[in-house]
Amino acid sequence: MLAVTDLRKSFRSPEGETVEVVRVSAWSLAAGEQRALRGESGSGKTTFLHLLAGILAADAGRVLIDGAEMTALGESRRDRLRAEKLGYIFQTFNLLQGYTVLENVVLGMSFGPRGADRAHARALLERVGLGRRLDHFPRQLSTGQQQRVAVARALANHPKLVLADEPTGNLDRRHAHEALTLIREVCRENGAALLLVSHDEDVLREFTSVQDFRSINQALH
Amino acid sequence: MxxxxxxxxxxxxxxxxxxxxxxxxxxxxxxxxxxxxxxxxxxxxxTSTGTTFDAVLGARGSKLQLVLNAIFHLEASPGNLAYADYEFIRRHPAVRAAFPIAVGDNLRGYRLVGTLPELFTGVELAGGRKLALQPGGRWFAPEAHEAVVGSFAAARLGLKVGDVFHPFHGLVYDERNQHAETYTVAGVLDATNTPMDRVIWIPLHGLQTMTGHDPRAATDVSAVLIQLRTPTAGFMLDMMYNKQGNRLTFAYPVGTIIAELFSxxxxxxxxxxxxxxxxxxxxxxxxxxxxxxxxxxxxxxxxxxxxxxxxxxxxxxxxxxxxxxxxxxxxxxxxxxxxxxxxxxxxxxxxxxxxxxxxxxxxxxxxxxxxxxxxxxxxxxxxxxxxxxxxxxxxxxxxxx
Known part of the structure; x- marks a missing residue:
């Protein structure tokens, strides 16, 4: 499902030095698998997810998603591949504040191959318990509810892979558990692989497959 | 979407x-x-207002001033011409119709224009329309102290058939210059959407002989509005009045003179x-x-x-x-x-x-x-x-x- 080979990414620091953030020689994730990556803040895990999602272009290496080589594509094709194959859940949810709950989910679908399907978006939002909040704006929702919108949006396009970047980082323990359960359930129901990064041990304990990001990232920063 | x-x-x-x-x-x-x-x-x-008449004859001066004064009822008259000059052009074989006008008085800023009743039946507006009166009115009698009021002036002055008014001397309203005569409104014109709507029409003789006017000019007119039989006749009259003569001005063609104004x-x-x-x-x-x-x-x-x-x-x-x-x-x-x-x-x-x-x-x-x-x-x-x-x-x- 997801395979990484010799992936490298460096940034230039304000002092003008080149800082290597990601260097992963070989790493993979099977279809439908759910795995957690443990990593401290600043360890490069968000950059790693951005590289997997094609939001960032790699300096070198390959990322294969469902047979398509993300790293060989231009930006426009990467956008398309992301819309077709990936769902992304951000720590801060990154909901569009000027759009309703339903519009947030529908917009997430509209860039994908199936296009906007309001009925499916409604069904998903009902599945995550927000059937009565379709016309609300994100600011009118609790943090936990916003997280659920982000989950629904990430899964709306029937992605093969869901990337979750500290998805419970802004939630208290009870809501974090609920959100995590929901993400895992919905991914399972949709047959999507899940890669979640977190530094929260409570979260990591929920996964049977946990990897330390330092063990796969050989960057020396 | x-x-x-x-x-x-x-x-x-x-x-x-x-x-x-x-x-x-x-x-x-x-x-x-x-x-x-x-x-x-x-x-x-x-320009379309100007096409009501083909030419204007007036005292020697600016053609534009003559047209503005005689057709648009703006500006002062460049001077008078003798009634004989009117008679001459009226009888000229190239002229289909000629209507004398005299100006010099007003009613609270709206011009009084003296003319002959023939003007009302002889004028053809854009689209072939003829002048018409609002219900209850009639054209004035040539020798009577009667007036036909343009629709806009009537509305602004609140005049209706049967109303009586005193004219004021001059083109600019000054309450101290009231004439002794009184005029009765005989009719109100239907709207023509032309400068005629702003005018109070009275008999030519009445305006010429208004008390206080120079008795030596009692038969003079301010201008003559002319409709020609053929366009080429205008150039002939232009030659006769403007190039060979030096006493009068023949403003022709009116449309071109207005176009010059816009230019x-x-x-x-x-x-x-x-x-x-x-x-x-x-x-x-x-x-x-x-x-x-x-x-x-x-x-x-x-x-x-x-x-x-x-x-x-x-x-x-x-x-x-x-x-x-x-x-x-x-x-x-x-x-x-x-x-x-x-x-x-x-x-x-x-x-x-x-x-x-x-x-x-x-x-x-x-x-x-x-x-x-x-x-x-x-x-x-x-x-x-x-x-x-x-x-x-x-x-x-x-x-x-």
């Missing part, structure tokens, strides 16, 4: 700047359309147009500035959209469409500005000259100007759209992700 939704939500999110910017575009668009329409419509209206004031049109174009440019610039300045607030949304799979060109298109949508809103509101400005200008022109502009008439500028404004705004959106196009997704999302 996606692009309109993004544009709509962005406009809603920045509602205040959208409204302010659209307002400035509305002003620019309305100003451009109204300047253009007033210019073209007034030229057409003045003389065309610099004013150009200045107005230039101002309107500048306002349009400033409005387009304000679209650019308003969207560009809000880009830092929008960048996060744009980055989120990109992270969801929105292509760069869609983001670029969304910003350009938003600019065009602001232009569209402004252009639509511009029609309200246009109608207000045009109605105001038309009222001023009607009050001052009697010429009526067709406010509701379709003009090409009403399609061209809004379209150009929308295109200009879309062009103004290109710069912020490029900035949006270049939004670094990871860097914009990174601090919070």
């Amino acid at each position: 996606t692009l309109p939704l993004i544009v709509y939500r962005s406009l809603r999110q920045h509602a205040l700047s959208t409204l302010v910017t659209a307002g400035s575009i509305a002003l620019a668009c309305g100003l451009l359309m109204s300047v253009w329409t007033v210019k073209t419509q007034s030229e057409v209206a003045f 003389k004031i065309s610099w004013f049109d150009r200045v107005l147009e230039l101002v309107a174009y500048l306002v349009a440019l400033v409005a387009a610039g304000s679209v650019l500035a308003s969207i560009y300045n809000s880009m830092s607030a929008r960048q996060r949304d744009l980055a989120i959209l990109r992270s969801l799979g929105a292509r760069r060109r869609m983001i670029f298109g969304a910003v350009v469409c938003e600019a065009a949508a602001i232009g569209l809103l402004g252009a639509l509101a511009g029609f309200a500005v246009y109608f207000v400005l045009l109605a105001g200008a038309a009222e001023v022109i009607r009050t001052q000259t009697g010429v009526v502009l067709q406010v509701a008439q379709r003009q090409p500028v009403l399609a061209v100007c809004p379209a150009a404004m929308i295109a200009l705004c879309a062009l103004g959106g290109v710069v912020p759209a490029l900035k949006a196009y270049r939004t670094p997704v990871a860097a914009t999302l990174a601090p919070l992700s």
Whole structure:
């Protein structure tokens, strides 16, 4: 499902030095698998997810998603591949504040191959318990509810892979558990692989497959 | 569905700047359309008014002054001509009809014009219409102290059939210069949408012999309005009066003389147009500035959209469409500005000259100007759209992700 080979990414620091953030020689994730990556803040895990999602272009290496080589594509094709194959859940949810709950989910679908399907978006939002909040704006929702919108949006396009970047980082323990359960359930129901990064041990304990990001990232920063 | 939704939500999110910017575009668009329409419509209206008569004969002087005085009832008369001169031109074989007029009095600022009753039956307005009276009225008798009042003057002065008034001496109203005579309103003209609507018509003899007027000029007339049998006759009379004679002026062709007037004031049109174009440019610039300045607030949304799979060109298109949508809103509101400005200008022109502009008439500028404004705004959106196009997704999302 997801395979990484010799992936490298460096940034230039304000002092003008080149800082290597990601260097992963070989790493993979099977279809439908759910795995957690443990990593401290600043360890490069968000950059790693951005590289997997094609939001960032790699300096070198390959990322294969469902047979398509993300790293060989231009930006426009990467956008398309992301819309077709990936769902992304951000720590801060990154909901569009000027759009309703339903519009947030529908917009997430509209860039994908199936296009906007309001009925499916409604069904998903009902599945995550927000059937009565379709016309609300994100600011009118609790943090936990916003997280659920982000989950629904990430899964709306029937992605093969869901990337979750500290998805419970802004939630208290009870809501974090609920959100995590929901993400895992919905991914399972949709047959999507899940890669979640977190530094929260409570979260990591929920996964049977946990990897330390330092063990796969050989960057020396 | 996606692009309109993004544009709509962005406009809603920045509602205040959208409204302010659209307002400035509305002003620019309305100003451009109204300047253009007033210019073209007034030229057409003045020229068509001028075609009621082919030529004007008057005292030696400016042809334009003669036409403005005799046909548009503006300006002072360049002088008088003898009744014999009127008789001569009336009998000239090239002349189909000639109507003498005399001016020099007013009623609270509205001109009294002395003429013969034949004018009312002989005049043919644009479209072949004849002069007509409102119900209950009749033409004045040649020797009676009676008046036929133009529709606009009657409305403004509150005159109706049977009303009696004292004329005032001079073309400018001065309450101290009241004449002793009284005149009775015999009829009110139907609206002609020409300067005739602003005139109070009385018998020629009455105006010539009004108390206080120079008795030596009791048979003089101010001008003669002429309809020719053929256009070529005008050039013959032009030669006779203007080139071979030096006592009278034959203003012909009237349309050309009016066109010269518009040519003389065309610099004013150009200045107005230039101002309107500048306002349009400033409005387009304000679209650019308003969207560009809000880009830092929008960048996060744009980055989120990109992270969801929105292509760069869609983001670029969304910003350009938003600019065009602001232009569209402004252009639509511009029609309200246009109608207000045009109605105001038309009222001023009607009050001052009697010429009526067709406010509701379709003009090409009403399609061209809004379209150009929308295109200009879309062009103004290109710069912020490029900035949006270049939004670094990871860097914009990174601090919070």
